[in-house]
Amino acid sequence: MVATVRFAPSPTGLLHIGGLRTALFNFLFARKNNGKFILRIEDTDKSREVRGAVENIKETLRTFGLNWDVGPIFQSERLKTYHEHASRLVAQGDAYKCGCSEERIADLKKHAQAEKRPFRYDKHCLKNPAPSTGSGSNHFVIRQNVPEEGITSFEDLVYGKIQVANSTLDDGILVKSDGYPVYNFANVIDDHLMEITHVIRGEEFIPSTPKHILLYKSFGWQVPQFAHLPLLVDKKRQKLSKRSGDAAVKEYVEKGYLPEAILNFIAFLGWNPKTEQEIFSLDELIKAFDLEKVNKSAAVFDLEKLNWFNSHYIKEKPLSELLKYAQRYFPVTDTSPYPEEFLEKILEIEKGRLNKLSEVGERAGYFFQEPEYNKDLLSWKDMTGEEIKKSLEVSKKIIFNFQFSISKKEIEKTFFQEIGEGDKGTLLWPLRVALTGLRASPGPFEILEAFFCLQNGKETVLKRIQKAIDKI
RNA sequence: GGCCCUAUCGUCUAGUCUGGUCUAGGACGCCAGGUUUUCAUCCUGGUAACCCGGGUUCGAAUCCCGGUGGGGCUACCA
Numbered sequence: 001m002v003a004t005v006r007f008a009p010s011p012t013g014l015l016h017i018g019g020l021r022t023a024l025f026n027f028l029f030a031r032k033n034n035g036k037f038i039l040r041i042e043d044t045d046k047s048r049e050v051r052g053a054v055e056n057i058k059e060t061l062r063t064f065g066l067n068w069d070v071g072p073i074f075q076s077e078r079l080k081t082y083h084e085h086a087s088r089l090v091a092q093g094d095a096y097k098c099g100c101s102e103e104r105i106a107d108l109k110k111h112a113q114a115e116k117r118p119f120r121y122d123k124h125c126l127k128n129p130a131p132s133t134g135s136g137s138n139h140f141v142i143r144q145n146v147p148e149e150g151i152t153s154f155e156d157l158v159y160g161k162i163q164v165a166n167s168t169l170d171d172g173i174l175v176k177s178d179g180y181p182v183y184n185f186a187n188v189i190d191d192h193l194m195e196i197t198h199v200i201r202g203e204e205f206i207p208s209t210p211k212h213i214l215l216y217k218s219f220g221w222q223v224p225q226f227a228h229l230p231l232l233v234d235k236k237r238q239k240l241s242k243r244s245g246d247a248a249v250k251e252y253v254e255k256g257y258l259p260e261a262i263l264n265f266i267a268f269l270g271w272n273p274k275t276e277q278e279i280f281s282l283d284e285l286i287k288a289f290d291l292e293k294v295n296k297s298a299a300v301f302d303l304e305k306l307n308w309f310n311s312h313y314i315k316e317k318p319l320s321e322l323l324k325y326a327q328r329y330f331p332v333t334d335t336s337p338y339p340e341e342f343l344e345k346i347l348e349i350e351k352g353r354l355n356k357l358s359e360v361g362e363r364a365g366y367f368f369q370e371p372e373y374n375k376d377l378l379s380w381k382d383m384t385g386e387e388i389k390k391s392l393e394v395s396k397k398i399i400f401n402f403q404f405s406i407s408k409k410e411i412e413k414t415f416f417q418e419i420g421e422g423d424k425g426t427l428l429w430p431l432r433v434a435l436t437g438l439r440a441s442p443g444p445f446e447i448l449e450a451f452f453c454l455q456n457g458k459e460t461v462l463k464r465i466q467k468a469i470d471k472i
Numbered sequence: 473g474g475c476c477c478u479a480u481c482g483u484c485u486a487g488u489c490u491g492g493u494c495u496a497g498g499a500c501g502c503c504a505g506g507u508u509u510u511c512a513u514c515c516u517g518g519u520a521a522c523c524c525g526g527g528u529u530c531g532a533a534u535c536c537c538g539g540u541g542g543g544g545c546u547a548c549c550a
Contacts, residue, residue, distance in 0.1 A: 008550090010550045012549080045548090045550075047549090048549060048550085102548090112473095113473085116474085117473080117474075118474040118475075141548055159477070159478095162476075164475065168474075169475090173547085175548085176548040178548075180548085182550085183549070203478095206476065206544075208545075228477090233543075237542060237543065239543075265484095268484060275498095276486085276499080278498085297478050298544090299483090299484065300484075302484065302501090304483075305484060305501085306500095308500055308501085309500090350512090352512055352514090353511075423509090425509045427509080428510085429509060431509090432509075432510065438511085441510070441511065442510095443508090443509070443510085443511090444509080445509095
């Protein structure tokens with residue numbers, strides 16, 4: 001199959017999760033079918049355009065490996081094409097100029113509302129064409145001349161047969177008075193000209209699809225295949241959008257969600273492989289993807305599940321690579337004085353405990369700063385001050401003999417040789433608290449291992465233990 | 473309001489087309505137990521759903537009809 005698809009966002013803000021999912025499915029479909037993936041920027045509403053949005057779209061797509069083959073193509077640079085096609089439609093009677101004032105339209109709407117019937121433009125300007133006032137006047141729009149009778153239907157690849165009576169369709173605006181086309185028009189022209197075979201987009205476009213089809217037919221063009229994707233909704237089951245506040249992909253990336261986790265997660269929103277496999281790389285997704293496996297009902301964006309995917313990928317990622325993503329989250333402004341080995345050890349220790357990378361900041365503070373804690377914390381079960389002191393002295397003595405860069409295994413071995421396998425808690429709890437100041441923390445051996453990557457690691461550790469002894 | 477879409481555990485979903493193997497499976501979450509020096513990881517177990525009402529049928533989550541719930545669209549936005 002020769003497939004050509006496109007992802008056609010409007011540059012009105014940061015790319016959000018729903019947009020990324022649409023891009024992903026288009027990408028997967030293209031790759032799966034040896035097709036072409038076009039990036040098209042639908043910037044026909046200049047008033048809503050946000051600076052930097054295009055850059056954000058491109059950057060986001062790149063970080064997720066959703067590389068496009070053609071584009072970005074900007075609709076705002078193709079005005080002439082749209083005008084030509086609009087003229088053709090007007091000439092053949094499938095569209096017409098409308099010079100109605102905003103007031104008249106508002107009035108029409110008000111009446112429709114009062115009579116509890118849906119608003120549809122009354123084709124006034126079609127029936128009463130304004131006398132040509134020469135080329136000067138441009139206060140008109142071009143409207144689609146939707147037939148008043150008949151039924152328009154299409155076979156959606158996801159939803160199956162959808163049909164609507166033309167009588168429920170409005171003579172929508174095709175070209176605005178500022179000369180820019182609206183989505184419903186530019187979309188059709190471009191999809192045809194770019195030879196798009198499969199239009200894969202959000203479910204919210206189902207209601208406007210019949211109008212698009214009518215347009216294709218007016219031009220005598222072949223209608224592409226449509227595959228509408230179920231909506232992504234929030235906890236309240238409302239459409240996930242920029243208004244949902246936290247839907248920007250960039251925000252998730254900044255919080256320390258790994259791209260592969262986000263991708264894997266959103267792939268499963270509205271689609272699943274029909275097997276019990278949950279973890280998929282991008283390549284595996286390409287192999288498994290099939291529009292037939294796309295669901296029809298809206299999917300709730302569940303952060304808990306994203307967290308699970310993310311923690312999985314965090315645990316799985318090689319340390320050196322993980323460090324690149326996590327670097328910025330360490331609780332120091334500059335990590336350059338610290339050897340990579342030290343930082344990697346911290347990640348190794350913490351990675352099993354993270355839902356997102358940004359959490360290392362709040363978790364690993366004691367590696368960079370002497371902890372504050374109450375001396376009561378040093379007591380495990382009913383240990384007395386004397387016992388704690390004695391325990392810490394033992395730890396101190398053992399650690400004193402350690403060399404730079406000693407391994408966790410060796411540390412553990414040495415400790416257990418010294419004290420036997422008996423009452424580990426009485427020795428290890430106070431040591432752990434002295435090191436971290438925390439009730440719950442990673443084990444002391446791995447913490448020591450990390451510190452012994454530092455030139456002054458031994459000194460720091462010994463100092464902390466002494467401080468604990470002094471507290472008693 | 474009108475048009476359109478949709479309906480399986482709290483959430484993502486398998487199963488629906490081709491009715492029985494479904495006392496409805498998996499995953500997340502949650503709960504309990506095990507491993508363990510605390511926490512986490514890990515392992516084991518548990519919790520929890522076919523929207524409602526009719527009909528067809530020996531038999532319905534699955535087919536039909538009617539409700540109801542949820543959502544989207546209804547812009548000179550996309």
